[in-house]
Amino acid sequence: MKRNSFRYLWIGQALANSGDLFYIVGLMAIIHGITGSAMLMAMIPFVTTMARFISGSFAPVLMDKYSLKSLLASSQIGKTAVLFLLLVTYYVLGEQEVTVYAIFGFVFLISFLDGWAVPASHAMLPRLVDAAELTKANSFVALVDQLIQLGGWAVGGLLVVAMGGSNVIWLTFALALAAAVFMKMVEDRHEAAREQKGKAGGSNWSSIQEGWTLIWRQPSLRAIHILYVLETIAGVIWIAAIIYVYVADVLHREEAWWGYINASFFLGLMLGGLFGMRGAGLIDRNIRKFVICSSFGISLMTFGFGVTSVPWLALVFSAGFGIFEQLKSVSLQTTLQRSVSIHLLPKVYAAQSAMVSLVFGLSTLLFGYITDEFGVRATYIIAAMVLFVSGCYALGIRTRLPELGEGPEQVRIGTE
Structure with missing residues (x-):
């Protein structure tokens, strides 16, 4: 680093x-x-x-x-x-x-x-x-961003x-x-090899498909991205429009509480990032457990946030969500980076970016409709259920997530 x-x-x-x-x-x-x-x-x-x-x-x-x-x-x-x-x-x-x-x-x-x-x-x-510093590096970058x-x-x-x-x-x-x-x-130490490779052959369409195809055909990548999709669907509950309704209809507090909730959420993300930096070795040795436990933790925090009417408890649940969210994000990010060769990783991230953007946009409309029709509490309870399904899925596919002992040379897809 x-x-x-x-x-x-x-x-x-x-x-x-x-x-x-x-x-x-x-x-x-x-x-x-x-x-x-x-x-x-x-x-x-x-x-x-x-x-x-x-x-x-x-x-x-x-x-x-x-x-x-x-x-x-x-x-x-x-x-x-x-x-x-x-x-x-x-x-x-x-x-x-x-x-x-x-x-x-x-x-x-x-x-x-x-x-x-x-x-x-x-x-x-x-x-x-x-490779041994990936968890620490991902946590540091996430901390700076938060x-x-x-x-x-x-x-x-x-x-x-x-x-x-x-x-x-x-x-x-x-x-x-x-x-x-x-x-x-x-300075990219792999850039020279990339330049020697030259302008890759094949059609543009095959290039666009490559990352999507890799995600679909490889069980470990498919599992990771199903978790990403489920989390993206539920993550819409933290957009400003839904939080604003929650503050007014559930907490019955003034607009300033919108800022307090966001601050506690990002504080939780920062604490999760700090833990990721200090406990990188612990996460590496138990990365499957961290993915599973953080998945259920996010679900529990979301449910608690949605059903409580006590403002200070809402702040606690918001911060708790941020902590578990950051730990899960760092764990999945590190797992993905260890699972794919550096030459194919850009294609996978490109497909992931497009996928998450589309899912987030559609989920925004869906949860906006649910909030209008059934109330904001229903929105958070449904999101908590989606996240619980994500936790159950993570538990079911835990063997597809590589541990640190399975080095990059053993688990990477498309190694050169």
């Missing part, structure tokens, strides 16, 4: 993630100032999800032609250019309704570029650290008040540019 390239990768990711968060806050402030419409503000995450699904579907074609480092750097450079065009457009058109629709177009382009950067970043990490998420929304809000929405976009532009510089500094 002390290698410079790993340091450049996580710093670049941290800058990019901070910029993404700030620009969303800035854009929402601009859209609210122009229209005052909550629905149009909510369109930003929807457009983001759909763009990432489309881009993630076609990412394998680019991964066959270019190195992961090139994709990461070009994504950030492209986002920098699009952010500049967004700012120019805003100043030219001014605060009118057509500006909002232009903003949606730029959001789509930025998210489209993220659609290949996210899987490329995940696939790059195992190339930069030793620190940004925990403080970023508050900092972004303060920046909007102090600087204005458009100036926050300028800050995002600078962060994206800095992220691109750090991504260019990463």
Whole structure:
């Protein structure tokens, strides 16, 4: 974990993630100032999800032609250019309704570029650290991301008040540019072999299918991604719209409690990340048990959160959910990275990104309907049931999850 390239990768990711968060806050402030419409503000995450699904579907074609480092750097450079065009457009058109629709177009382009950067970043990490340090490295990167998420929304809000929405976009532009510089500094020890391989043969369609086919045909990968899908379906309960209803209808508290719940959730994620770093060896030796126990733990926390009307208990359950969620995420991430060769891993992550984006988008609509028709308590109880099924499934397929003793050379799919 002390290698410079790993340091450049996580710093670049941290800058990019901070910029993404700030620009969303800035854009929402601009859209609210122009229209005052909550629905149009909510369109930003929807457009983001759909763009990432489309881009993630076609990412394998680019991964066959270019190195992961090139994709990461070009994504950030492209986002920098699009952010500049967004700012120019805003100043030219001014605060009118057509500006909002232009903003949606730029959001789509930025998210489209993220659609290949996210899987490329995940696939790059195992190339930069030793296999024995994967759990620790994944926990560290997750911890940094959660620190940004925990403080970023508050900092972004303060920046909007102090600087204005458009100036926050300028800050995002600078962060994206800095992220691109750090991504260019990463040295991939496997890149030379990748360049020698050249522009891969075969049709674009076969390239797109490769990751999906691998996930479907390999029992261990199929099992891991069924867990990802189930968790993504239930994870929708933490979007702002549903939490907002929960605070008003179940806790009967003011809007500030929406922020308290989110803060406790991210605090739990951070604690889980810290445990992952300090207890990496323990997780490695018992990775199957951690996946199973955290799956049931998430279900229990979700059920408790949904049925309680006591505000402080809701905070406890929210933090507990975050702890178990982080432990499960790190365990699955490490298992996946150990199960697939580094050359096929980008394709698998690209398929995973597209899959999760599509499932999340559809689940948002489904749980929104359930909340409107049956109440927010029903939403959390159903989500807890889905997560319980996930735990039962994890228990049933535990033998498909490799332990540390089964080294990468024994369990990896598509080893070169």
